[in-house]
């Protein structure tokens with residue numbers, strides 16, 4: 040790939056941000072020189088971390104799915120394979136998406152506001168959400184997508200060249216390209232570039248703790264507070280996600296949480312109340328909570344968008360449970376996307392879409408009443 044591929048003008052940046060508001064856009068390939076085309080792709084790229092031999096096959100211990108694979112079998116996340124009795128990741132250095140995003144898109148509202156994040160994803164995911172916005176890359180394998188050749192060192196170099204303060208591992212599911220994300224994050228950290236995860240939080244404690252040592256911020260989806268809904272909507276379990284939230288927090292990673300309210304699936308206000316109560320009682324009062332509006336997509340195209348009144352009800356429930364920073368996302372022009380000082384109510388950060396229109400935080404405090412506003416501000 041030539042360096043030219045990541046020269047993004049201000050105009051292109053704005054255009055791309057607008058396009059991305061509707062979902063992921065893979066970077067276009069500029070000729071075969073710049074891309075790995077599927078036929079040329081090696082089937083396996085790198086020996087996988089956290090693998091274990093068992094009598095039934097090789098087990099991957101990265102996420103709670105704990106796939107056990109025999110020779111030649113491919114994992115649930117579609118990017119791991121067993122060859123010669125070893126598990127390999129096929130998602131190393133070959134992202135199918137690479138973009139410069141505003142950090143607000145993750146969304147991370149309390150993390151270097153107004154900055155750029157160099158955002159990458161490979162194909163694959165460990166869940167199967169019916170409402171996935173990025174199903175075209177999450178529900179497939181790296182050998183079926185058009186990819187870039189971007190080893191970790193090059194991701195860091197391109198991030199710097201594009202004036203990005205962070206690298207975001209995002210769009211599909213970074214837990215499943217763990218090795219690539221982890222090794223990139225190590226190099227980025229040494230170079231003074233921050234690392235952020237946009238993830239479903241479906242990861243086992245041991246790999247998560249190792250990861251937390253090198254990442255700075257995370258936005259984790261908490262999809263529902265009902266175990267049965269989690270299984271039917273996403274193919275996962277609730278408890279591992281709750282456990283992961285606690286680990287992120289305990290290990291000092293800046294954390295924000297997203298709850299997408301899907302009509303008929305996750306719109307029960309009693310359950311939303313239970314979720315907020317749990318967050319409040321488990322040390323997450325300072326953690327920003329983003330209620331996000333659902334738009335019909337993938338296997339739930341027949342559903343309507345989330346009513347804005349319901350999002351406002353959820354907002355009030357969360358504030359009532361003592362959560363300090365609650366937001367409504369995916370609703371253009373709503374003032375519940377602004378950050379308010381939890382003490383005096385001053386709007387300390389005003390936003391329009393992904394753009395910051397005012398920032399009244401100085402040295403991490405409200406300029407009016409001097410109250411600490413939790414976050415990573417510099």
Ligand code: SF4
Pocket residue numbers: 099100101102103104105106114115116117119164165214215
């Ligand atoms: S990361 Fe992939 S291979 Fe590993 S357990 Fe999860 S789904 Fe299976």
